[in-house]
Amino acid sequence: MSSQVRNEILSKIKSAQRNDPLPRPQLPFLSERALDREQMLERFTAELTSQTGTVYRAKDRKDAERVLSEIAAAEGFKQVIAVGKNLQGIDIKSFGNSNGITVRTLADLKDREALRKAAFAADAGITSADFAIAETGTLGIIFSKDQPRLASIAPPVHIAIVSIEKLYPVYEDAVKQVFGNVNEIPSQFAFITGPSATADIQAISFKGMHGPTKVIVIFIMGQ
Amino acid sequence: MHNRVDKFKETARAEMKNELSQAFLLMLSLGAPIMRQIGMSSFPDPAAAEAYGRAIRTESIERLPELLEEFKKNAQAKGAKVIWARDSAEAKASVLDIAKKRGINYITKGKSMVTEEIGLNEHLISNGVDVFETDLGEVITQMLSRAPFHIVGPALNVPPEEISAVFLKRGVIKQPTVNPVELGKAVREYMREKFRYLDMGIVGVNMAVAETGTIINVENEGNIRMNKSSPRTLVAIMSIEKVVPTMADALHMVRILSRNCTGQKLTGYVSMDTGPKKSDEMDGPEELFIIIVDNGRSEIYRDIKVREILKCIRCGACLNACPIYAKIGGYPYGFSYSGPMGQILNPMLLGIEHTSDLFRACTLCGACKKICPAGIDHPSIILEYRARQIKDRKHQTLSARFENNLATCSSLAMSSSMLWNLAVKTVRPLFNSLAEDGYIRDMPFGAKGWFSCRNLRAMPDKTFHEIWKKLNLPNPDDVRKKETL
Numbered sequence A: 001m002s003s004q005v006r007n008e009i010l011s012k013i014k015s016a017q018r019n020d021p022l023p024r025p026q027l028p029f030l031s032e033r034a035l036d037r038e039q040m041l042e043r044f045t046a047e048l049t050s051q052t053g054t055v056y057r058a059k060d061r062k063d064a065e066r067v068l069s070e071i072a073a074a075e076g077f078k079q080v081i082a083v084g085k086n087l088q089g090i091d092i093k094s095f096g097n098s099n100g101i102t103v104r105t106l107a108d109l110k111d112r113e114a115l116r117k118a119a120f121a122a123d124a125g126i127t128s129a130d131f132a133i134a135e136t137g138t139l140g141i142i143f144s145k146d147q148p149r150l151a152s153i154a155p156p157v158h159i160a161i162v163s164i165e166k167l168y169p170v171y172e173d174a175v176k177q178v179f180g181n182v183n184e185i186p187s188q189f190a191f192i193t194g195p196s197a198t199a200d201i202q203a204i205s206f207k208g209m210h211g212p213t214k215v216i217v218i219f220i221m222g223q
Numbered sequence B: 001m002h003n004r005v006d007k008f009k010e011t012a013r014a015e016m017k018n019e020l021s022q023a024f025l026l027m028l029s030l031g032a033p034i035m036r037q038i039g040m041s042s043f044p045d046p047a048a049a050e051a052y053g054r055a056i057r058t059e060s061i062e063r064l065p066e067l068l069e070e071f072k073k074n075a076q077a078k079g080a081k082v083i084w085a086r087d088s089a090e091a092k093a094s095v096l097d098i099a100k101k102r103g104i105n106y107i108t109k110g111k112s113m114v115t116e117e118i119g120l121n122e123h124l125i126s127n128g129v130d131v132f133e134t135d136l137g138e139v140i141t142q143m144l145s146r147a148p149f150h151i152v153g154p155a156l157n158v159p160p161e162e163i164s165a166v167f168l169k170r171g172v173i174k175q176p177t178v179n180p181v182e183l184g185k186a187v188r189e190y191m192r193e194k195f196r197y198l199d200m201g202i203v204g205v206n207m208a209v210a211e212t213g214t215i216i217n218v219e220n221e222g223n224i225r226m227n228k229s230s231p232r233t234l235v236a237i238m239s240i241e242k243v244v245p246t247m248a249d250a251l252h253m254v255r256i257l258s259r260n261c262t263g264q265k266l267t268g269y270v271s272m273d274t275g276p277k278k279s280d281e282m283d284g285p286e287e288l289f290i291i292i293v294d295n296g297r298s299e300i301y302r303d304i305k306v307r308e309i310l311k312c313i314r315c316g317a318c319l320n321a322c323p324i325y326a327k328i329g330g331y332p333y334g335f336s337y338s339g340p341m342g343q344i345l346n347p348m349l350l351g352i353e354h355t356s357d358l359f360r361a362c363t364l365c366g367a368c369k370k371i372c373p374a375g376i377d378h379p380s381i382i383l384e385y386r387a388r389q390i391k392d393r394k395h396q397t398l399s400a401r402f403e404n405n406l407a408t409c410s411s412l413a414m415s416s417s418m419l420w421n422l423a424v425k426t427v428r429p430l431f432n433s434l435a436e437d438g439y440i441r442d443m444p445f446g447a448k449g450w451f452s453c454r455n456l457r458a459m460p461d462k463t464f465h466e467i468w469k470k471l472n473l474p475n476p477d478d479v480r481k482k483e484t485l
């Protein structure tokens, strides 16, 4: 049935007159490609900050745990969900214990229902981002068994931990890696730029529509 | 969607008297183009970026048949279920069937123009499946049963008092408030419950990438990501023209779309889905249905003079640039698509004979064409519709016939200078006898509509030629000859 409909639609457009499109003009140049690491960091920070996001530089894993504790204390987190393959090596459970926060990781969640419950109840979602893009202060996240989707969209605060090695100038740098091998394309890849937002009533804009109200990025500068 | 295109003039008149709409439109038409300009100027070479985007859209449409097949093949290979629908009835039936078979009570929806076009919500609701729009603007228009005012901000003009009243009635808020942020946050809380227990979500598609079988959504609110994350079943609905060749093309178009839509360099979220979730993933849809809807597009495609309509990426920039839209807003267009984009698309979807007010409400100023990131030439399409309507004897109105004859007469007169001068001499005194303070505000025998919104200047007593002769100046040709000598 559907294949018949498909053939009908396709044959209608296939039998239409064909015009050969003109050759493409030259691919526009992206000035971000010329940025060095420090400039990328500056650009990333400026862009994300303009979206009300916050950027931290942590010297190493230990330092990242310290930054996390500071944020947790300031925000008053009671429970968080933490996902992402080994979270750049951060010992998230000990972070929870020493700060009196209930931390749920994937090991604590047996199925979709448990995940939904935890993600919607959490004060923050801590994730490990796969890419950071200087162009617009954007995070790139590959969703997988280690990185469920809800952890970065359901809680009101999203904290992404990123290795500085994963900071790139433009979107293309991430997309080439993620989509380059057809057999390894993830079910979802997303770019996230700042908190969720809207301006749908009277053009008054505010952050925290359906997704997070705050986005915090912690770069791990060394090992 | 129930269309009210036949009420164009009435609605336009009412909107022009509506002070709120007018204040809002003024702000929009002044502010939005500036935001867009700022966005575009963040490209190192804005003109080159625009030209490249236009080339992508042209190529995507010219290669539509093969790109659609490639997209379908790759999406299926990744496990998506692709369903084709010839028209709105088939598309609606497929969605209802998916919901019924899974015993779904309610669905949440991301913003999607094509679902509005086909009237999906009404169909699902009348068949016992509740639908909740989740984009803030759409939540408001759905609760008020109102048409979108603008494709990007469907409820931008609705006063907070009205929103507060309908939210109270629907239990979204307990206490009245006119604070936009409080109203928005109330919807956040209201929808979280829905997302939390959701079994089926529906989203539109901004781009479908042929090379990988990926569907891309751009948004700021996060409602689309919620719809793509929480439920087991996800339905993505797209019209056939959404395909682009490659991921690289999609990225360029996302840059272009964001800037033209809201002036942002990138929207808050860009989610790219290739097939349903993998078996070891904890969330994301177990089943991903992609419904590819024709609903008149293949006819547009075959109509070579208007095919370029399909290049549109629904950015809304032409609405903000259009001097007509700036006066009347989105309601008069009476259908999902408003502004210049609606003026070129609706006649093909609803019939030229039913949409004459739409393609006549245009000054042919070309602001839309100039701004359009897809490179659509709206004015020439609008002229094409006018010509088709005039040629269509069956639906020709009396005034169209009159206009036709008038044009034939004047083209005859203009073909000879002697005839023309004679005509001017005869017509001038007649014509000027109607003038008052140098303006003609009405004329006997019809043309009422024409004079309802503009005046004609009276003709001067002498033509330029007559004045020139009187001046008795030397012939410039003779002067030049003398100089060269």
Ligand code: SF4
Pocket (backbone or CB within 6 Å): B311, B312, B313, B314, B315, B316, B317, B318, B319, B340, B341, B368, B371, B372, B373, B374, B375, B376
């Ligand atoms: S016609 Fe052009 S400017 Fe208007 S919405 Fe479509 S792409 Fe944007």
